[in-house]
Amino acid sequence: MNRFLLLCFVALLGGCTLRPLYAGGGKGHVAQTLQSIDIAPIGGRAGWLVRTALEDRMGKGGSGSKYRLEIELDDDITGFGIRSGNAITRERRTLRARYRLVEASVGTVLLDATAGSDVGVDVVSSEYATVAAEQTALERLSRELADQIVSRVGLYASRFPAAP
Structure with missing residues (x-):
């Protein structure tokens, strides 16, 4: 019975249109597109953390990049x-974050979206410990x-075919 279910699953999977986002690894279309994005500077400590995390994941674009990623952050602490x-x-x-993917040569906005996350922080009697917890939370939120x-x-990027 288990073999029958496995064969049915494999047969159904063959008709599935799922495909890996990063097909082709570092040489694939999506990875190449991500590497061709220049990340515009973002103000403040949160901006530096987010920009650094993005560069770690996408690579550094540079002056000849095809696209530019513009990001506006809203960092808030509520007690x-x-x-x-x-x-x-x-x-x-x-x-x-509100972010826009812009075609660098003509300034056309290709993608305009938002992202966000939040985390709870315990406030303790030590002000130093509370500030350290807030900074740790900011680092985690930036990566997220x-x-x-x-x-x-x-x-x-995966929805568009590779450029010739």
């Missing part, structure tokens, strides 16, 4: 969980945002 003395016990750090952006841009 909640109030103690009896009006002291905050918990914070939520939210990092949101970069993953979301690369996935979405990669998906966009």
Whole structure:
């Protein structure tokens, strides 16, 4: 019975239109497109972290890049969980990005999307520990945002055939 189910699964899988996003590895169309994107500078510490994470995942574009990625960040920390003395016990750090993939030569916007994530931070009696937790949260959020952006841009690139 198990062999029958396996054969049915394999037969159905053959008709499936799923294909790997990064087919061809570093020489594939999506990887080459990601490497041809120049990431515009992003202000602030959060911007530097997001830009660095994107460069780690996509590679550095450069001045002759075919595309430019423009990103605007919104970094927010909101306190909640109030103690009896009006002291905050918990914070939520939210990092949101609006990003645009632009064709560098003509300035046409090819993709306009958003990404975002948030994380909770415990507020403790040590101010140093709280600031360190907030910074760690920002680093994690920056990596998460970069993953979301690369996935979405990669998906966009996979929908178009390789240029001749």
